[in-house]
Amino acid sequence: MNSVVRKSMLSVAGLVMSGGVVAGPAVAAYAAPAQAKPVTANKSDKGAKGERSARFDYQAQPNFYYCGPASTRIALSAEGKTVSQDELAAKLGTTENGTDSAIDITRVLNEYTGGKYKTTEIRDDVATKEQVERLRADVKTAVDAGRPVVANILGGALDIDGVEHSYPGHYLTVVEYKNDGNTVLIADPASPNEPTYWMDVTELANWIAGRGYSS
Numbered sequence: 001m002n003s004v005v006r007k008s009m010l011s012v013a014g015l016v017m018s019g020g021v022v023a024g025p026a027v028a029a030y031a032a033p034a035q036a037k038p039v040t041a042n043k044s045d046k047g048a049k050g051e052r053s054a055r056f057d058y059q060a061q062p063n064f065y066y067c068g069p070a071s072t073r074i075a076l077s078a079e080g081k082t083v084s085q086d087e088l089a090a091k092l093g094t095t096e097n098g099t100d101s102a103i104d105i106t107r108v109l110n111e112y113t114g115g116k117y118k119t120t121e122i123r124d125d126v127a128t129k130e131q132v133e134r135l136r137a138d139v140k141t142a143v144d145a146g147r148p149v150v151a152n153i154l155g156g157a158l159d160i161d162g163v164e165h166s167y168p169g170h171y172l173t174v175v176e177y178k179n180d181g182n183t184v185l186i187a188d189p190a191s192p193n194e195p196t197y198w199m200d201v202t203e204l205a206n207w208i209a210g211r212g213y214s215s
Contacts, residue, residue, distance in 0.1 A: 025098035025169055053176035053185070054078040054146045060192040061085070068092050068099025070189030071171040075148040075214075076112055078175070083112065098169060102152045102212035105171065109150070109214055116147060121212035127205035135205045136181040138215040139174055148187070149174040149215040157207040159186075159197040174204070 057077035061070035062085065069088035076083055091108045092099045099105065102119050109117040120138060122131045142149050150173050156166035160183065167190070175196070176185035184204055187196050199207075 025100055050180040051176075051178040052140070052143050054143050054148045056148055056173070056175050056187060057082075058187050058195045059085070059189065060195070061189040065094065065096050065098050067171040067189055068094050068105060071150045071173045071187075072105055072108055074173040074175070074187050074189065075109060075150050078146055078148050079113055081112055099171065102150070102214050105150050105152070106214040113147075116145075117214045119212050119214055122205060122209045125209055127202070127209045131209075132202050132205040135208070135213070136201045138213070139177055139184055139201065140181040142215040143175070143177055147215070149213055151204065151208050151213040152211040153204075153207040154209075154211055155207065157199065157203050159199045159203075161197070163197070165191070165197070177201075 055078055056074050059070060059073055061067050066085055066089060069085040069092060072088050072092065073083055073085055076088075088094075088108060089099075091111065092104050102121070106117045106119040120134065122135070124131070127135070139149050150171055153167065153170050153172065156164050158164050165188065170190060172189065173187045174184050175187045177183065178185075178198075182201050183198055184201050185196055185198055186204070188194070191197075
């Protein structure tokens with residue numbers, strides 16, 4: 001984790017309490033074409049030992065503030081549900097200020113999945129070992145059930161290739177894991193040129209720190 005970048009982002013981003021979960025609007029600094037084409041990822045749900053993936057359809061967010069609806073749509077595609085980002089934005093209460101918190105993501109995911117999702121927060125600025133392990137276990141449980149995880153992140157983080165991804169608040173979807181959950185594949189709706197990338201689960205936990213995730 002690039003702690004300097006993360007701390008600088010935390011110092012300027014207002015974090016608020018919403019329903020007991022640390023939350024904050026997520027607005028990605030990105031604007032895709034108005035009608036971004038879906039990218040279908042027909043991934044096998046069975047891999048080698050310690051690996052598993054959920055089937056999903058990737059679709060980029062069409063503007064700078066639809067990361068919440070786009071990530072939710074990616075997660076729901078694993079359930080075979082095709083829901084427009086506009087419909088999801090209306091249900092999430094998404095505005096140009098973004099989507100308020102992981103609580104909203106969980107609420108809308110549960111509306112379409114019959115209550116399969118829960119919200120987990122990481123209250124600290126840096127995730128503890130216990131919080132990292134909880135995220136790893138939650139990703140494994142969810143993906144094993146064919147259910148992607150939607151994460152609310154803040155600041156900067158490095159993928160396993162050393163590329164930094166940085167946002168002033170954002171949502172993205174975890175769709176696959178390997179190395180027994182220690183490495184996770186992220187579907188990032190704000191990154192159509194690199195729609196997926198691998199990240200260490202500890203790095204992801206620290207990226208989520210101060211916010212929460214739906215699994």
